Amino acid sequence: MVLQIVESKEDFEKKLEEAGDKLVVVDFFATWCGPCKMVEPFLKQQSEILKDVVIFLKVDVDENEEITQEYEIACMPxxxxxxxxxxxxxLPFQLDEISGANEESIKECWTSTSNPPTTFVEIPFYAVLRLLD
Known part of the structure; x- marks a missing residue:
């Protein structure tokens, strides 16, 4: 699995240092969060596809309160x-408030900057593409 679990603030800092100039996507999640669970299979898939250009980190907000507070995380994921x-x-990413979003349209945002986001769910992934340009 290419998604890396962050164990502590020190671990987080180390992983950011090791990333160098690669883009790092940090997923702030909670084990009890339904939308977090819904998006995880897609993140696993995308982290495998983009493993050479993007580092994916997962931060459990309940286990890493110091990091969560530092970045002022208010909702998950x-x-x-x-x-x-x-x-x-x-950007907050609330799957339970999205209508009309589907995995296929999100995948398109990873691979084509000519497709602007059409739903809130696509915005974070579109942002990744813009940062990779």
Whole structure:
């Protein structure tokens, strides 16, 4: 599995350092969060596809309160985009509030910058593409 679980603040800092100039997508999640569970299979798949250009980290908000507070995470899942240890974009991603979003349209956003996001669910993934340009 290419999704890396963050164990502590020190582990988080180390993983950011090791990422170098690669884009890092940080998934702030909770084990009890339904939308977090819904998006996980897609994230696993995309982390495998993009493993050479993007680092995917998972931060359990209940186990890593210091990181969660530092980045002011208020809802889950929230995706934070970091490049060169600098916060690029952070958008909440509420699947239970989305209508009309599907996995296929999200996949298109990973591979084509000519397809602007049409639903809120696509915005974080579209942001990744823009950061990779």
């Amino acid at each position: 929230t995706f934070l985009f970091i490049k060169n240890k600098t916060r690029e974009v952070s």
